[in-house]
Amino acid sequence: xxxxxxxxxxxxxxxxxxxxxxxxxxxxxxxxxxxxxxxxxxxxxxxxxxxxxxxxxxxxxxxxxxxxxxxxxxxxxxxxxxxxxxxxxxxxxxxxxxxxxxxxxxxxxxxxxxxxxxxxxxxxxxxxxxxxxxxxxxxxxxxxxxxxxxxxxxxxxxxxxxxxxxxxxxxxxxxxxxxxxxxxxxxxxxxxxxxx
Numbered sequence: 001x002x003x004x005x006x007x008x009x010x011x012x013x014x015x016x017x018x019x020x021x022x023x024x025x026x027x028x029x030x031x032x033x034x035x036x037x038x039x040x041x042x043x044x045x046x047x048x049x050x051x052x053x054x055x056x057x058x059x060x061x062x063x064x065x066x067x068x069x070x071x072x073x074x075x076x077x078x079x080x081x082x083x084x085x086x087x088x089x090x091x092x093x094x095x096x097x098x099x100x101x102x103x104x105x106x107x108x109x110x111x112x113x114x115x116x117x118x119x120x121x122x123x124x125x126x127x128x129x130x131x132x133x134x135x136x137x138x139x140x141x142x143x144x145x146x147x148x149x150x151x152x153x154x155x156x157x158x159x160x161x162x163x164x165x166x167x168x169x170x171x172x173x174x175x176x177x178x179x180x181x182x183x184x185x186x187x188x189x190x191x192x193x194x195x196x
Contacts, residue, residue, distance in 0.1 A: 002059060006045040012038050015086075017061060019044055028061035030080070031090035037063075051082055061084070070131070077126045079119060085100035087113040098131040145178050146171070149185045158193075166193050 011018040011024050014032045018025045028046060030038075038044055046061035047068045060082065062068040067089055074085040088097055091112055100108040101124055110121035146167050153163040166189045170177055174188060 002048050002050050004045065004047050005059075005061065007043065009038050009042055009044050012040060017044070017046075017190075019046070019061075026059065028059050029086065030061045031086050034061070034063055034088045046115050058082070062089070064094060066098075070094045070097050073127055073130060074123065077119075077123050079122065080115075084112065084114040084119070088115070101127050101131050104128065145180070145182070145185060148182050149189060152182060152186050153189060 005019050005021060005026055005028065007019040007021040007026075009017060011136070012035055014035055015029060017028050017030050017035055017038050020026075028048065034089060035048075046063065048062070049060050049068050049072060051058045053061065056088065056168050060071065061070075062071065071082075071085045071089060073137065074080050075082060088109075092100065092108075093191050096108075099105070104124045106117065106120045106124065109115060109123055110117055112120075115123070149167050149170065153166060154160070158166070168188045169192045170185060170189050173192070177185060177188075180188070
């Protein structure tokens, strides 16, 4: 896959940009919000994803890796193609979009052109557990470390009550639990359980 493109901007329209890479003009589909930031004659560096269809190869450009990731995730939802995914990124930044999905904010998602109420519901249903939310300082927030840890403990044979008690203890003892991997959390939980 072509992961990124860097070069001089040769042409810009509201939905496309041509970037000169070693004398070859590469056409990329971009959101109007991104195209407004690009200027002919200036250099640009964009993250990209290539969509392969029977009748076309289309390269899409993004300002950040997060934009590209959410663009690709949106298209895993039934009935959503690149046009709607691009519309979503024109309206929202990646972290805003992930937050709207993670919190089930249907009214915000319905503002995306071509999505509608049912489409917004499908996005939340299919992606809610797959996207993380991002805090204002850009740090990834684990939304459901408690749920993940509880599920892991239950799979090891813990009762619902024991799992809940241990998860509460982990939360009390480790203020940075949200930043820990599930493996580390499970290890801590088993240590706490062993002390009882």
